[in-house]
Amino acid sequence: MTDPTVETTPVPGLLIINLPLHGDNRGWFKENWQREKMIKLGLPDFAPVQNNISFNASRGVTRGLHAEPWDKYVALATGRIFGAWVDLRAGDSFGTVYTHELGPETAIFVPRGVANGYQTLQPDTAYSYLVNEHWSAEARSQYTFLNLADETVGIDWPIPLAECELSEADKAHPPLADVQPMAPKRTVIIGGNGQLGRALAAIMPDAEVTDRSTLDLSDPDSLAKFDWRSYDVVINAAAYTAVDTAETHDGRIAAWEVNVTGVGALAEIAREHRLTLVHVSSDYVFDGLLPTHDETEPPSPLGVYGQTKAAGDQLVAGVPRHYILRTSWVIGDGGNFVATMVRLADAGVEPTVVDDQLGRLTSAAELARAIAHLIDTGAEYGVYNVTSDGEPRSWADLATMIFTARGRPADAVTPVSTEAYAAGKQLAPRPRHSTLDLTKIKSTGFVPVDGDRALAELLTAIDHQG
Incomplete structure (x- = not known):
């Protein structure tokens, strides 16, 4: 088996993981998360406790931008997305943007305080992520949000947001100028x-x-x-x-x-x-x-x-x-x-x-x-x-x-x-x-x-x- 590889990004701690797909006439197989290998490659031992899956039936579903008070490891089971990440942590890297297209062959590690958003490029996209805190309504109160359409961030969404499916909550998120940075632990x-x-x-x-x-x-x-x-x-x-x-x-x-x-x-x-x-x-x-x-x-x-x-x-x-x-x-x-x-x-x-x-x-x-x-x-x-x-x-x-x-x-x-x-x-x-x-x-x-x-x-x- 070919081992995964890890790439850094302009956002400190945000890491791209290239996952080999091993295919045959039946389909493909991948090691989506392999702790021992990935720690050796530089991923933190972030100890996930919960696995969530977001299924998106249509092309153009757009979610985010949410900075969560925990780390998460994102990968796709099916479909493709255009992902966008913005650093909302207090410090010199606040506001740094990174975008990348993800499919089953690519995953990303998102550290606490980095806002995560994505847009589906194919129907029936299953977006799976591991997190190292249990979700709760109280924990959600610690999120930091950023508007998907904020011009100062300038995310070049492949599908215009006016043509996408967005939640009303996501449409109401503040621009970067009004975001209170997430304080470090x-x-x-x-x-x-x-x-x-x-x-x-x-x-x-x-x-x-x-x-x-x-x-x-x-x-x-x-x-x-x-x-x-x-x-x-x-x-x-x-x-x-x-x-x-x-x-x-x-x-x-x-x-x-x-x-x-x-x-x-x-x-x-x-x-x-x-x-x-x-x-x-x-x-x-x-x-x-x-x-x-x-x-x-x-x-x-x-x-x-x-x-x-x-x-x-x-x-x-x-x-x-x-x-x-x-x-x-x-x-x-x-x-x-x-x-x-x-x-x-x-x-x-x-x-x-x-x-x-x-x-x-x-x-x-x-x-x-x-x-x-x-x-x-x-x-x-x-x-x-x-x-x-x-x-x-x-x-x-x-x-x-x-x-x-x-x-x-x-x-x-x-x-x-x-x-x-x-x-x-x-x-x-x-x-x-x-x-x-x-x-x-x-x-x-x-x-x-x-x-x-x-x-x-x-x-x-x-x-x-x-």
């Missing part, structure tokens, strides 16, 4: 009130930022009621992070409810709506026995928090379009280790700090920058380690650096072992080595900031706030 951030959520909002001004009143991972109804159709990326910056409380009965339930059950529901939503799911994980998925952890290391969590994060990672990994960012020791705008040490240093306290847990700080701004980088560059989906770069430090090292930066002597910080620090306390087990290998994220072109520099910048920001 957006990014939604879950957990917008946290350190990472605020950092993401700062660099993604067009994103929808939600808090628990809008999207609550612990509430299935909250997720089910949210209208996901206007989004293509969801960033999960929410999590249960009370590491020590997670070891209690109530904390264990809450941690699993948010980090596993809620994440699982979100993963299912991402699959259903073809969303890219960005999920933030933790060094706590490892037991810390190895000095450095890369993305291929199997999970080996020590405590409940780490177990729930590892379980959530596995659920997200089943989403076709996913980024899992494993990170450690996050600092940012809000309560964190650095802010605590600054407060203690300024208050004259002399703390004891663990010196046998090693890792790297990660500023929330740096983590947000990495997320934006992966999305914007279209990096390969999968798991990425993201922290600051540079030499690993212990918590005691970091505390000492903070104290000296605040004008306190280095010996104001007393280094202690994990066992000594935990004596008499109900603490969750923690990995001794939290250093994450950064080779993979660097291979995408991302350059992590040095950890000592990130700490200095945060201390400067704290000074400015004070």
Whole structure:
């Protein structure tokens, strides 16, 4: 069998597919849609969920121009059409026109927001199309329309429109000058009130930022009621992070409810709506026995928090379009280790700090920058380690650096072992080595900031706030 071929058009994302017809004395056969072959040729894996057929009994039936809020793949079973497509998406290509005659040997992929219209050139034309959303009256309200006869578009219909069969609705569509462009799908951030959520909002001004009143991972109804159709990326910056409380009965339930059950529901939503799911994980998925952890290391969590994060990672990994960012020791705008040490240093306290847990700080701004980088560059989906770069430090090292930066002597910080620090306390087990290998994220072109520099910048920001 001859394989199909794909051609680009002046409209971004609008693709012509040449379909070989294999004929004999009985008629012909074609592979109308062959996912594996067509994805290799450059068609998006658009995951169709509905097949529609428009049968047109007469020559000259003309329909359109309709820009729909989903992608579609159009092909003919019988007959021929003159097709016209106009880009009605917001952006530089708005108003770009493309026309092409289609028969059974040709198909076209029409991306969301590109208006589609056609005129039948033969009677008994069967126009078939796959779409990746279920049609509904509510969905139709999101269409964008353009008048078939608009002179500024200048479509040269083979049969004059005055001689064609048109619906009254199509005759009433607006000219291009009055069309409101279809906005692109957006990014939604879950957990917008946290350190990472605020950092993401700062660099993604067009994103929808939600808090628990809008999207609550612990509430299935909250997720089910949210209208996901206007989004293509969801960033999960929410999590249960009370590491020590997670070891209690109530904390264990809450941690699993948010980090596993809620994440699982979100993963299912991402699959259903073809969303890219960005999920933030933790060094706590490892037991810390190895000095450095890369993305291929199997999970080996020590405590409940780490177990729930590892379980959530596995659920997200089943989403076709996913980024899992494993990170450690996050600092940012809000309560964190650095802010605590600054407060203690300024208050004259002399703390004891663990010196046998090693890792790297990660500023929330740096983590947000990495997320934006992966999305914007279209990096390969999968798991990425993201922290600051540079030499690993212990918590005691970091505390000492903070104290000296605040004008306190280095010996104001007393280094202690994990066992000594935990004596008499109900603490969750923690990995001794939290250093994450950064080779993979660097291979995408991302350059992590040095950890000592990130700490200095945060201390400067704290000074400015004070």
